[in-house]
Every structure is written in C-alpha cells, then in structure tokens.
Amino acid sequence: MDANISRTLRLRVEKTAENLRKNGFEVQILEHATDVVPVLREIIPDGAVVAHGGSMSLAECGVMELLRSGPYQYLDRDRAGITPEERLECMRQALLSDVYLASANALIESGMIYNVDGNGNRTAATLYGPKKVIYVVGVNKIVPDFDAAVSRVKKIACPANTMRLACKTYCAEKGECVSCISGGNIENGCGNTSICNDHVLIRRNNAPGRVTVLLVMESIGY
Numbered sequence: 001m002d003a004n005i006s007r008t009l010r011l012r013v014e015k016t017a018e019n020l021r022k023n024g025f026e027v028q029i030l031e032h033a034t035d036v037v038p039v040l041r042e043i044i045p046d047g048a049v050v051a052h053g054g055s056m057s058l059a060e061c062g063v064m065e066l067l068r069s070g071p072y073q074y075l076d077r078d079r080a081g082i083t084p085e086e087r088l089e090c091m092r093q094a095l096l097s098d099v100y101l102a103s104a105n106a107l108i109e110s111g112m113i114y115n116v117d118g119n120g121n122r123t124a125a126t127l128y129g130p131k132k133v134i135y136v137v138g139v140n141k142i143v144p145d146f147d148a149a150v151s152r153v154k155k156i157a158c159p160a161n162t163m164r165l166a167c168k169t170y171c172a173e174k175g176e177c178v179s180c181i182s183g184g185n186i187e188n189g190c191g192n193t194s195i196c197n198d199h200v201l202i203r204r205n206n207a208p209g210r211v212t213v214l215l216v217m218e219s220i221g222y
C-alpha cells in the first residue's frame with residue numbers, strides 16, 4: 001500500500017479508536033488478523049464460558065479454532081452433528097456467557113457500533129447478559145456516519161451474507177438491498193426472508209471494561 005494512503009488510513013483508525021474510548025469502549029489496534037488469537041488468549045480467562053455470534057471476521061482470524069482447542073467452556077453452535085434444537089439452546093445459553101465474541105457490521109467514526117441481525121441473538125448478547133463482549137472488527141468496517149453504516153449493510157454486508165447462506169433474497173441475487181431501488185432507507189427491506197430485522201446502534205458503554213474492540217488494520221469479514 002502507498003505510504004500516504006497507509007498514513008491516511010491509520011489516522012482514520014486512530015480517530016475512530018479515540019472516539020470509541022471517549023464513549024466508554026476499550027480499544028486495541030492490531031496490525032494483522034493473525035494478532036487476534038494471541039490477544040484473545042491474554043484477555044479470555046481459562047475456564048470462561050465463551051460464545052459468539054455468526055461472524056466471518058472471527059472465522060478468518062481463527063477464533064473458532066482457538067475456542068475449540070483452548071481451556072474454555074465453548075458454547076459451540078456450529079459443532080458437527082448439532083441439532084437445530086441444540087443450536088437454539090446454545091444461542092440462548094450464550095446470553096449468559098462470560099465472554100461473548102462478535103464482529104460489527106460497521107464502526108462509525110464518531111465512536112459508535114452498528115449491527116444488524118436476522119433474529120437478534122447477536123445484538124441481544126452484545127447489549128446485555130454476557131459479562132464481557134469483545135468485538136473483532138476489520139478496518140473495512142469503518143464508516144463516516146450512520147447513513148454510511150446503513151448503506152454498508154445494504155450494499156456489502158447483507159448481500160455477501162445472504163449469498164454465503166444461500167438465502168433467497170433480492171440482495172443475494174442483485175448485490176444490494178431491494179430498498180436501494182427507492183433510496184435505501186433503513187425502514188425498507190424485504191419480507192419473510194430478511195436477515196435485516198434488528199438494527200442496533202450502540203452509542204456508548206457505561207459498564208467499565210465490559211466492551212473491548214479489537215480494531216484490525218486489515219480488511220476482514222463482510
């Protein structure tokens with residue numbers, strides 16, 4: 001990467017991190033995706049009950065392998081042979097985990113976290129329940145404002161996820177939300193097949209130490 005582009009990107013990341021800290025979030029800036037697992041080893045105590053939301057960012061960083069092999073009580077919602085009922089129960093138990101891991105659909109430069117869920121398990125856990133929440137977020141998720149966060153979901157995150165999950169949605173076929181035809185407003189979207197039902201904007205955190213953002217200087221996830 002060109003040195004000036006790199007410097008510009010770093011200043012944007014540092015500004016976002018500073019604003020997140022002002023809003024009560026702990027932030028660590030990591031240079032590489034490969035730094036995530038070693039940092040999580042330091043943060044997550046042995047024996048902790050650990051869970052996570054669906055996340056390509058976590059998968060790309062090797063987090064699931066860490067949880068399966070490490071000294072944790074891992075609520076593995078994707079383990080081989082798990083039944084739909086067991087998976088649902090696993091996601092319910094995650095709401096009382098010691099440590100909950102997730103990524104974000106967007107980090108707003110002013111220091112806010114934006115996530116959109118289909119059934120709300122991830123957004124619920126990040127808001128209340130788990131004692132500790134750790135976000136792993138790539139630099140590609142930083143956006144200038146709320147409108148850009150909504151647009152990012154409608155034009156990048158959701159189409160890519162519906163393609164991955166083989167959902168029969170407009171965005172999986174066309175590469176952008178059906179609402180983009182009429183301006184992409186947050187209140188508009190598709191119907192029964194939608195994975196964009198719960199929009200959660202976290203403005204700040206009032207529980208000291210509960211929320212940590214690992215902000216990775218590489219593009220990871222959707």
Ligand code: SF4
Pocket residue numbers: 153154158159162169170171172176177178179188189190191193194195196
């Ligand atoms: S509301 Fe529907 S069409 Fe729009 S991005 Fe979400 S899943 Fe795709």
